[in-house]
Amino acid sequence: MLLKEVLLQSLEYKRVTLGRLGEQLGVSPPAVSRRAQQLVRRGYLERDGACGLRLTGAGLRIALDALRKQEIFEAYLVREFGYRWDEVRPAAAGALRMDDDLIERMYAQIGRPLRCPHGLPIPARDGRFQLPQAVPLSEWPSDQPAVVSYVLSSNREMLRYLAELELMPGVYLASVTRIPFGDSIKVQIERDRSTREHVVGAALARIVFVEAAPAPRARPPLSTNH
Known part of the structure; x- marks a missing residue:
């Protein structure tokens, strides 16, 4: 999901660009631009200069929900199936299509960890997301x-x-x-x-x-x- 990727890149870079998004998602910058324009019209993204993007409040809520699902599923795969941390990201790509209740049951089963296998905090269900001072x-x-x-x-x-x-x-x-x-x-x-x-x-x-x-x-x- 583009919104989730914008969120992740905003944690690493001061400015999220179409070029970096395209590299990460494996698509061309024009393709990212077309999708981004749709999300701008829907109020989930806004432009940051000529080639930059940032999340709106509505977009951030959706991105955090998507990140929560992915991180819980990643933690589940590591805890229950022995996946390595370099394997879980592609395997967890389908988490966004999973039922919310199923994700929450997985979360409870593994003891509700605070962080994903890569160390990022797992967003709370109410959207709270606090990065460590790192x-x-x-x-x-x-x-x-x-x-x-x-x-x-x-x-x-x-x-x-x-x-x-x-x-x-x-x-x-x-x-x-x-x-x-x-x-x-x-x-x-x-x-x-x-x-x-x-x-x-x-x-x-x-x-x-x-x-x-x-x-x-x-x-x-x-x-x-x-």
Whole structure:
């Protein structure tokens, strides 16, 4: 659905363009433009300059409902059928045609998770949708620990590679360091009592969003009893 894609791209880019929408949807910019014009006339989209689009209030409500269905179905496929996070997006494409009650039953069965497999919050039924205070890894200050919050990509190769690096939602980054004279970033991942270092290129650093790591729990004082 075009409205849902406009919403997703608005989370990543300051301006949603026909060109990017066409690339993501696999159609030409003129085809996107014709469909967008129909949605503009219906009051769901409005133009943002010559080649840009943004959602109206009515369009946002529809887009959030579509996103909720897709994310719940993705979470269901991962929890119940063992899909990997790089597999679920194409498999969940049919979620928009599924009955609302069925989607809600799936949601209840998997324990009503707060986020989808890619880390994005699942919109509430009443339309509430609050993004975490996260920024792209490319903008995170050096020498500050962080936690991977969510990943904005449906590119299967990128997602598969990020999984190989273990750079996934919930993973703790003990340090983030910019490599001089380039756009690459070195991260130190702490997971399962082990530490690994990886160099992340600019393209990946733009789609991995991180947030502040929670403060470490204070250790209990040493006992003086013998």
